Amino acid sequence: MRNYTPLVTLLLIYAVMIAIGQGIQGMWQPIMLVIFYIAVGQALNIFLGMTGYVNFGYVALLGVGAYGMAVALGYYTDLGLIPALTLGFILAILLAFIVSMVVGGIALRLRGAYFAIATIGVNEGIKYLILGGKIWGGSSGIVLSGILRKAYGAETMRFLSTVFADAGLIVVAILSGIITMYILNSRLGYGLIALREDEDAAKVMGINVRRYKQIAFVISCILAGLIGATAWTLKLTYVFPQDVFAINYTVEAIVIVMLGGAGTLLGPVVGGLIYALLKYYLTIAFPGMQLLILAPLLIIVILLFPEGVVGYLAKAARGTRFEKFVR
Amino acid sequence: MAFVEQLISNLLYGAILGSVYGLATMGLSLIFGVLRIVNVGHGAFIMVGAFIAYWMFILYGIPPLISLFLAIAVGMAIGLAIYMLVVKRLVDAPELASLLAMFAIGIFIEEFAKQIWGADYVGYSWEIGGVSMLFTEVPFTKLLAFASSIVIAAVVYVWFRKTKIGKAVRAVVEDREGATTCGIDVNRIYALSFSLGIGLTVLSGVLVTLFTPVGINVYMGGEYTLKAFVIAVLGGLASPWGAFYAGFIFGLIENGSYTLLGLIPGVEPFGLTRFLSSVVLMLVLLVKPTGLLGGE
Amino acid sequence: MLLKLEEVTKRFGGLVAVNSVSLEIDEGEKVGIVGPNGSGKTTLYNVISGVYAPDGGRIFFEGKEITNLPAHERTKLGIARTFQVPRPFGSATVRENVAIGAMFGRANAGVDEALEMADRYLEMVGIYELREKEAKLLTPLEKKLMELARALAMKPKLLLLDELLAGMNPQDINRILDLINKVKEEENIATIAMVEHLMHAITKFAERVVVMHQGSKLIEGPTMEVLNHPKVVEVYLGEKLKIG
Ligand SMILES: Nc1ncnc2c1ncn2[C@@H]1O[C@H](COP(=O)(O)OP(=O)(O)OP(=O)(O)O)[C@@H](O)[C@H]1O
Ligand SMILES: [Mg+2]
Numbered sequence: 001m002r003n004y005t006p007l008v009t010l011l012l013i014y015a016v017m018i019a020i021g022q023g024i025q026g027m028w029q030p031i032m033l034v035i036f037y038i039a040v041g042q043a044l045n046i047f048l049g050m051t052g053y054v055n056f057g058y059v060a061l062l063g064v065g066a067y068g069m070a071v072a073l074g075y076y077t078d079l080g081l082i083p084a085l086t087l088g089f090i091l092a093i094l095l096a097f098i099v100s101m102v103v104g105g106i107a108l109r110l111r112g113a114y115f116a117i118a119t120i121g122v123n124e125g126i127k128y129l130i131l132g133g134k135i136w137g138g139s140s141g142i143v144l145s146g147i148l149r150k151a152y153g154a155e156t157m158r159f160l161s162t163v164f165a166d167a168g169l170i171v172v173a174i175l176s177g178i179i180t181m182y183i184l185n186s187r188l189g190y191g192l193i194a195l196r197e198d199e200d201a202a203k204v205m206g207i208n209v210r211r212y213k214q215i216a217f218v219i220s221c222i223l224a225g226l227i228g229a230t231a232w233t234l235k236l237t238y239v240f241p242q243d244v245f246a247i248n249y250t251v252e253a254i255v256i257v258m259l260g261g262a263g264t265l266l267g268p269v270v271g272g273l274i275y276a277l278l279k280y281y282l283t284i285a286f287p288g289m290q291l292l293i294l295a296p297l298l299i300i301v302i303l304l305f306p307e308g309v310v311g312y313l314a315k316a317a318r319g320t321r322f323e324k325f326v327r
Numbered sequence: 328m329a330f331v332e333q334l335i336s337n338l339l340y341g342a343i344l345g346s347v348y349g350l351a352t353m354g355l356s357l358i359f360g361v362l363r364i365v366n367v368g369h370g371a372f373i374m375v376g377a378f379i380a381y382w383m384f385i386l387y388g389i390p391p392l393i394s395l396f397l398a399i400a401v402g403m404a405i406g407l408a409i410y411m412l413v414v415k416r417l418v419d420a421p422e423l424a425s426l427l428a429m430f431a432i433g434i435f436i437e438e439f440a441k442q443i444w445g446a447d448y449v450g451y452s453w454e455i456g457g458v459s460m461l462f463t464e465v466p467f468t469k470l471l472a473f474a475s476s477i478v479i480a481a482v483v484y485v486w487f488r489k490t491k492i493g494k495a496v497r498a499v500v501e502d503r504e505g506a507t508t509c510g511i512d513v514n515r516i517y518a519l520s521f522s523l524g525i526g527l528t529v530l531s532g533v534l535v536t537l538f539t540p541v542g543i544n545v546y547m548g549g550e551y552t553l554k555a556f557v558i559a560v561l562g563g564l565a566s567p568w569g570a571f572y573a574g575f576i577f578g579l580i581e582n583g584s585y586t587l588l589g590l591i592p593g594v595e596p597f598g599l600t601r602f603l604s605s606v607v608l609m610l611v612l613l614v615k616p617t618g619l620l621g622g623e
Numbered sequence: 624m625l626l627k628l629e630e631v632t633k634r635f636g637g638l639v640a641v642n643s644v645s646l647e648i649d650e651g652e653k654v655g656i657v658g659p660n661g662s663g664k665t666t667l668y669n670v671i672s673g674v675y676a677p678d679g680g681r682i683f684f685e686g687k688e689i690t691n692l693p694a695h696e697r698t699k700l701g702i703a704r705t706f707q708v709p710r711p712f713g714s715a716t717v718r719e720n721v722a723i724g725a726m727f728g729r730a731n732a733g734v735d736e737a738l739e740m741a742d743r744y745l746e747m748v749g750i751y752e753l754r755e756k757e758a759k760l761l762t763p764l765e766k767k768l769m770e771l772a773r774a775l776a777m778k779p780k781l782l783l784l785d786e787l788l789a790g791m792n793p794q795d796i797n798r799i800l801d802l803i804n805k806v807k808e809e810e811n812i813a814t815i816a817m818v819e820h821l822m823h824a825i826t827k828f829a830e831r832v833v834v835m836h837q838g839s840k841l842i843e844g845p846t847m848e849v850l851n852h853p854k855v856v857e858v859y860l861g862e863k864l865k866i867g
Contacts, residue, residue, distance in 0.1 A: 002734060002735060185734065186734060187726050187727075187733070187734060190715075190719065190722065190723050190726055190734070190737075191723070191726075191727065193712060193714070193715050193719070193723075194712045194715070194723050194727075196714075197711075197712035197713050197714060197715065198710050198711075198712060198713075200674060200710075201706065201710040201712070202712075202723075203673070203674075203693070203694040203695050204672050204673070204674060204694050204695075204698060204704060205695075205698065205723055205724055205727050205728065205773070205777070206695045206698030206699055206727030206728050206729075206777065207695055207723075207727045208693075208695045209695070318755070319755075
């Protein structure tokens with residue numbers, strides 16, 4: 001029957017992380033890095049994990065979300081803090097929605113590898129539209145710190161870029177988990193699993209595969225947009241096209257999903273934890289070499305553990321009393 | 328009339344560059360045609376070729392045309408190694424697996440290259456004069472690149488049509504199972520095709536350097552990955568010849584639109600051209616996923 | 624009339640897999656479809672269920688034209704099928720596979736209801752104890768039974784079975800034939816069509832038989848009459864000679 005108990009495991013992990021971050025000196029920064037990567041994995045998982053389609057343009061959605069927030073705070077500062085923030089979230093969602101409807105509407109007509117090829121240009125395309133069209137400041141980006149300090153005061157700005165940004169990201173991360181759990185237990189989830197395994201058979205079983213893929217894609221993209229708005233714009237108080245369209249985030253998200261277990265609830269959490277901690281300490285130990293280490297890691301995972309850590313654990317737990325808690 | 332002259336000389340340049348684009352895409356199409364594997368790490372191999380040309384020239388003064396031979400040998404060796412270590416196990420795996428693996432391999436090569444060569448832009452210039460044609464001075468180096476591309480593509484073509492092994496490769500493209508029953512060792516054909524596909528790609532990287540005097544950098548491949556996919560898709564994705572012709576067309580479109588976009592005030596034509604590439608990629612896939620040129 | 628095909632044609636390149644076939648199937652019928660290998664039986668099913676759009680002709684279901692309806696909408700109207708080569712959703716459990724049929728077929732069940740239905744149909748086809756297994760781990764025979772359960776869970780009006788019995792032993796064949804006859808009444812499935820090479824299964828099940836040959840409908844009529852028809856004997860003899 002429907003099983004929401006894995007959410008207990010999920011919330012427990014967040015509780016422990018937040019407790020460690022708040023309780024132990026110097027741990028808040030690495031914990032927030034972990035949560036960022038969990039969120040990034042969680043949002044991608046809703047599409048890649050559940051449909052088996054690869055979206056190489058993933059980071060572009062974080063990028064447009066970041067721009068949505070930056071445009072609201074930077075260009076509509078006069079509305080006042082709360083309205084501008086609200087507008088920021090709305091714009092982040094709206095931009096992500098529009099991009100995902102357009103990209104999905106076109107590219108999701110294509111199957112498997114053809115879809116992936118079509119998305120190769122999305123990130124570059126949007127980046128160069130902003131750069132080439134000199135939109136939203138073009139290559140100079142949008143720098144908010146001065147504007148925010150002047151309009152709302154230094155204290156408020158600090159609150160925004162620390163407490164509010166972090167809390168916002170945590171909410172988005174947990175929300176992604178809850179949505180994932182809901183999808184896994186719903187008709188949508190069953191439909192997605194079916195189409196991931198055999199798209200033609202799924203059609204014959206009565207599943208409107210185009211629509212289901214599109215729904216998963218849009219949800220995944222909107223969550224990505226919200227991550228961009230909180231973890232980047234609010235936290236860093238600036239947006240540059242070169243930063244927010246950096247392809248390494250797409251790679252990292254894919255690694256996290258595959259490492260943890262595609263299509264599972266806890267996969268991105270475990271994948272994000274392992275990855276972010278690895279990255280945090282590798283960056284200290286081997287600066288500038290994360291991708292060099294990650295790429296072979298991804299290959300090894302694909303070759304040897306295609307189900308990822310949680311996929312493996314879920315199988316091992318089958319028939320034991322832990323079964324209910326792992327998914 | 329300055330604009331028309333500029334357009335014509337840009338189109339000429341586009342056709343010359345297009346031949347190199349075409350060559351740079353043949354490997355991608357060959358690998359997809361034979362193994363049904365999408366090499367999303369394509370650009371990284373072009374970068375390797377570019378560095379081979381650079382170092383051969385800088386260290387030993389060897390001109391790029393000679394480096395072509397080294398490049399194809401190195402490329403084929405790299406391709407064979409990747410096939411043996413990774414790709415072999417993924418030929419029959421779900422698409423997701425091979426897509427991600429090729430993606431990771433591309434990134435690994437770039438990052439590995441960064442460790443040895445650093446992240447700076449480098450370049451060399453090989454000056455051997457030029458000739459004046461159609462309102463513009465065309466350097467001999469570019470004409471040589473043009474000629475080499477055509478010769479190499481022709482050699483590959485003849486090899487496919489006339490040799491026994493080339494025919495076997497074509498048989499596998501057309502009908503995997505049928506080829507197996509005819510006694511063709513499909514695994515060897517895979518290994519050979521993958522290796523040759525990577526070899527051609529690395530080789531094309533050498534010629535690319537003749538067009539980017541200071542543009543050699545470990546991350547230069549990304550741009551070519553995108554272009555190669557636009558071209559491959561135009562040419563039907565699975566057909567090396569389709570890809571070669573489509574390269575010309577792409578070169579013309581790219582340079583033509585670059586000139587035209589330059590007319591719009593307040594925009595940066597170079598960036599917008601890249602934006603248009605991605606739009607074209609998506610639209611062509613949408614309208615005719617088997618390629619505008621029909622493929623083979 | 625439940626299903627009506629009007630001069631339906633399906634080509635693959637130069638090959639005409641289904642050649643201008645007209646066919647009517649009434650509510651309540653049990654139809655057998657036979658024909659040598661490659662005669663177009665599976666392709667006919669694919670065209671009916673919407674896997675392929677026909678290159679010519681029209682298809683009607685309950686009087687409504689469905690020629691251009693996508694596969695998933697036809698399913699909702701009450702068409703269900705099994706695949707000659709089973710196509711399980713490999714990483715899902717057997718139970719989930721069948722539940723997917725119940726959710727998205729004509730039954731249109733909610734998740735909880737669908738999972739309960741899955742249990743019932745798995746019990747019915749006799750593989751209840753395998754319900755928590757990953758579908759890809761089943762034996763070919765078990766996969767076929769799972770496909771039957773999945774199709775039944777969709778609560779179809781028209782059930783298309785494609786060589787369901789091939790590869791089963793005689794006891795299983797009899798058990799499944801009895802089961803199919805039974806569920807037709809109990810589950811109110813209006814019509815079942817069965818593609819099969821096993822003539823004794825066809826004679827035991829079908830009231831009417833359609834014979835396909837090289838993409839065309841060769842002949843149709845009451846089972847015994849058709850199977851003993853000289854044309855049919857000739858077609859099958861030809862086939863045997865080819866194989867031998
Ligand atoms: N997707 C396809 N592409 C190309 N040809 C096809 C395709 N599907 C079927 N065919 C061809 O169409 C013809 C009819 O095939 P079909 O599978 O319908 O026959 P069948 O009567 O079901 O045979 P069998 O008894 O062997 O299952 C065959 O020649 C087959 O090779
Ligand atoms: Mg058949």
